[in-house]
Amino acid sequence: MADEHSEPGGVKVLRLYADASGESRFETTTIPMALKEFAPPAAPLRVSDPQPAQNYVILESVSKLMQPSRYGVRVA
Numbered sequence: 001m002a003d004e005h006s007e008p009g010g011v012k013v014l015r016l017y018a019d020a021s022g023e024s025r026f027e028t029t030t031i032p033m034a035l036k037e038f039a040p041p042a043a044p045l046r047v048s049d050p051q052p053a054q055n056y057v058i059l060e061s062v063s064k065l066m067q068p069s070r071y072g073v074r075v076a
Contacts, residue, residue, distance in 0.1 A: 009033065011048075011058060031058055 010030040019025050033046040038059060048058040 011046075013058070033058070 010032045012028055012030050015027050015029050017025055017027070031048045031051070033048050035044045036047045038045045038047050045059050051058075
């Protein structure tokens with residue numbers, strides 16, 4: 001499930017923010033992820049806690065999640 005952006009306890013993301021003088025800055029940070037039941041009956045996924053900006057979550061999934069034979073999803 002992990003890839004080059006994943007770490008054992010989280011996922012690396014590029015964060016855009018404004019510094020004290022209002023200048024745009026970028027930084028790489030790691031958002032903690034934990035295995036949770038996010039979309040039953042699918043298998044648990046690595047999901048972050050809600051984040052403060054807009055209460056979004058980040059989740060990581062594998063391509064097997066959308067296999068037509070498993071969930072009846074048509075793939076064009």
